[in-house]
Amino acid sequence: MSEEKEKLLIVDDEVFYIDILVDLLAKKYTVSVAKNGQQALDRIENGYCPDLVLLDVLMPDMNGYEVCQLLKMHESTQDTPVIFLTVKSDVESEINGFEIGAADYISKPFSMPIVKARVETHLALARTRKRLEYEKSLLEVKIRERTQEISRTQDIAMYCMSTVVEARDNETGAHIRRTQHYIKALADRLRKHPEFAETLTPDYIDMLYKSAPLHDIGKVAVPDAILLKPGKLTPKEWEEMKKHTTYGLQALERTEVVYGSSSFLKIAKEIVYSHHERWDGTGYPEGLFGKKIPLSARLMALADCYDALISRRAYKEPFSHEEARRIVIEGRGTHFDPYIVDAFIQLESAFVSIANQFVDE
Structure with a gap:
């Protein structure tokens, strides 16, 4: 022809x-x-x-x-x-x-x-x-396909690691999914706020969403006698429990040594290590306060705390949304970043919907 x-x-x-x-x-x-x-x-x-x-x-x-x-x-x-x-x-x-x-x-x-x-x-x-x-x-298509493949691999790895934590902890996989959606809802709400607009880009929010399930990965190193204890922890046991933030950070740092650093790992390390810090400096492990606490960790702090309040645990019954809401609002400016609490108040119905969508089995 x-x-x-x-x-x-x-x-x-x-x-x-x-x-x-x-x-x-x-x-x-x-x-x-x-x-x-x-x-x-x-x-x-x-x-x-x-x-x-x-x-x-x-x-x-x-x-x-x-x-x-x-x-x-x-x-x-x-x-x-x-x-x-x-x-x-x-x-x-x-x-x-x-x-x-x-x-x-x-x-x-x-x-x-x-x-x-x-x-x-x-x-x-x-x-x-x-x-x-x-x-x-053609190259753009291949790059897009490769990026999607990397993203899927990343998602699978995150899911596997969070499942390991779930298998050893009293908390459930639903807790992991709920906190993942809470933190994304908060970030999406705050992205137009001048205080956060520069940081909360679409890529950052996506990495935040994907790394959130790792927040308690360090618990795999906490002894079962402490992690699974049905009653109140002794002061010594509590000090050991608090080390899960350090154990998680160390695990991710070892990953960096082998595979190199990335924006994703940076955010994951912030969340894992600092999500129990408090706005007034009374949290752990470093006692950071205010904006010295990474934004990713400040967002995770509220998402994790709210879900812990409304969830059943071996040592407590679940609180109602109204009671959890009251406690979160009381923590404005002491436990939590005031702007993030304000976003939570605006997103109440979204938080309730997420909690109803991902119910504990």
């Missing part, structure tokens, strides 16, 4: 030059002719899509510059190379033509070899550009 010929559109009001160009180019290319600018534009509107336009400058009613401008505004021909044919050879005219999108100039009367060479050159450049654009689109 022969390869389809490239299409040329010759626009000229002089039959003499049209005949010369058709004789010169028709053997190698599919040639269409228009005797004025409007006729050329009508052909384009009717679906003719040339690979190159040979355009006379001096034509009645509509000159070549006007036609070229309109071709560059049309979606199907905005990237089509236009070669001006003109008896005007002054520099100013050429500059004007290039500024409105011309690819080249050929002076009349023209040399046949020059016309053929210029046409072949600009068609070759157009083919190369189209091939590069196609290869670029």
Whole structure:
């Protein structure tokens, strides 16, 4: 099957030059002719899509510059190379033509070899550009697929690790899913707040959502006698329990040594290590206060605390939403970042919906 010929559109009001160009180019290319600018534009509107336009400058009613401008505004021909044919050879005219999108100039009367060479050159450049654009689109698809694959792998890894914690803890997988959705709801609410807009980008919120299930991963290193104790912990046992933040941080730091650092691991480490810090500095493990506590950890602190309050534990019955709400609001400016508490109040119905969607089995 022969390869389809490239299409040329010759626009000229002089039959003499049209005949010369058709004789010169028709053997190698599919040639269409228009005797004025409007006729050329009508052909384009009717679906003719040339690979190159040979355009006379001096034509009645509509000159070549006007036609070229309109071709560059049309979606199907905005990237089509236009070669001006003109008896005007002054520099100013050429500059004007290039500024409105011309690819080249050929002076009349023209040399046949020059016309053929210029046409072949600009068609070759157009083919190369189209091939590069196609290869670029293929590369973008591959990058997108690879990114999605990495994201799925990351999600699977997070799910597996959080499941390990769930298997050893009194808490459930539903707790992990609820806190994951609480923290995303809070971040989405606060992203338009001037205090947080720079940090809470869509990518950051996505990483926040994906790393949230790791918040208690350090509990896998806490002895069962403490982790699963049905009653109140002794002061010594409580000190050991609090070390789960350090154990979690150490696990993620070892991961960094092997696989290198990333924005995702940075956020995960903040959440794991600092989600029990308090706004007034009375939390653990560092006793950080205010904005010295990473934003990711401040968000997790409220999400985790609220869910712990409304959930059944071996040592307590679940609180109602109203009671949990009261306790969270009381913690505004002491336990929690005041802005995050304000966002929680605005999102009450969303928190209730999330809790109802992911109910403990």
